[in-house]
Amino acid sequence: NNVAVYWGQGPNQDRLSHFCEQTSMDIINIGFINEFPRFVGDIPGSNFGNQCDGNLFEGTNLLNGCHQIWEDIPICKAAGKTVLLSIGGATATGESLPDDATATWFADFLWYSFGPYNPLIASLSWTEELLATAFPRPFLDISVDGFDFDVEHNGGAGYATMINRLRWHFDRVPDRRFYISGAPQCPIPDAQLGDAIANSEFDFIWVQWYNSNGCSAADWVDGTGEFNFDEWVDVIKDSANPDAKLFIGLPASETAANAGFYLTPEEAQPLIETYIEKYPDTFGGVMLWEATAGDNNVVNGLTYTENIKEILYE
Numbered sequence: 001n002n003v004a005v006y007w008g009q010g011p012n013q014d015r016l017s018h019f020c021e022q023t024s025m026d027i028i029n030i031g032f033i034n035e036f037p038r039f040v041g042d043i044p045g046s047n048f049g050n051q052c053d054g055n056l057f058e059g060t061n062l063l064n065g066c067h068q069i070w071e072d073i074p075i076c077k078a079a080g081k082t083v084l085l086s087i088g089g090a091t092a093t094g095e096s097l098p099d100d101a102t103a104t105w106f107a108d109f110l111w112y113s114f115g116p117y118n119p120l121i122a123s124l125s126w127t128e129e130l131l132a133t134a135f136p137r138p139f140l141d142i143s144v145d146g147f148d149f150d151v152e153h154n155g156g157a158g159y160a161t162m163i164n165r166l167r168w169h170f171d172r173v174p175d176r177r178f179y180i181s182g183a184p185q186c187p188i189p190d191a192q193l194g195d196a197i198a199n200s201e202f203d204f205i206w207v208q209w210y211n212s213n214g215c216s217a218a219d220w221v222d223g224t225g226e227f228n229f230d231e232w233v234d235v236i237k238d239s240a241n242p243d244a245k246l247f248i249g250l251p252a253s254e255t256a257a258n259a260g261f262y263l264t265p266e267e268a269q270p271l272i273e274t275y276i277e278k279y280p281d282t283f284g285g286v287m288l289w290e291a292t293a294g295d296n297n298v299v300n301g302l303t304y305t306e307n308i309k310e311i312l313y314e
């Protein structure tokens, strides 16, 4: 079972290698591409908190100069981690795709800018003059292992088209695995990702079993509401990829989510063990929001992230 964490937001976070040196994390979602294209040719925007150096590619809101990230992804890969680039986030602007052409453009942009480097179609020294002929390379020639969809606003049109286009690109690199993941909220159907889950193939679904009343992990602990892992298993079984793995998403500290949704490790343990037992084939692990919060939340001498990894290993 795997631990997936989000990293990339916040004013005081350590660089990525600090987390990749730890054995408690297996999958790292780098967040976020937080500005979506409004039309074909429109360049998305990014935000990685205190990382990078404040520079943008000219004429865009896309961060340039993210040296900590392009230096550290190879360290993460050497440590056996899977590194995904996350699209959306709670503060994303313009999260909705106006039409399928823009969805296809967005997928192509992500692939050529953050996937395997192809010097015929991307430039390591991109300038606005190249807009019509080449893609920028924010992480230089370093490729991510896939894309995570943390879409939290404005509806789900176009994401299935985007993911199917990404899958088309993945299939053209047969000797390497790429992944698609999503972070829906726990109410079913999820307005943002429900359509994509039904109509395009995900490898991992990490449900945010926090910040929503009535279906949260805290509801399971309190005996209130209806923690709906079982129903999410059915959603996956009825989806375009019935073999997708389902992760329990949890806040990594008291303040990492809205008040009342945090579970201590001892509260999380029986929940995790119940659903490992019940769904050994579909259960994929735990997702934590988010890396820095988990690192700073020391419980019984271990970080929260280490506590969760220990529960999964037992």
Ligand SMILES: CNC(=O)NC(=N)Nc1ccccc1
Pocket (backbone or CB within 6 Å): 006, 089, 090, 150, 183, 208, 211, 256, 257, 258, 289
């Ligand atoms: C996987 N994405 C998230 O977990 N987003 C998230 N936790 N956003 C957020 C919403 C409200 C308060 C704090 C964070």
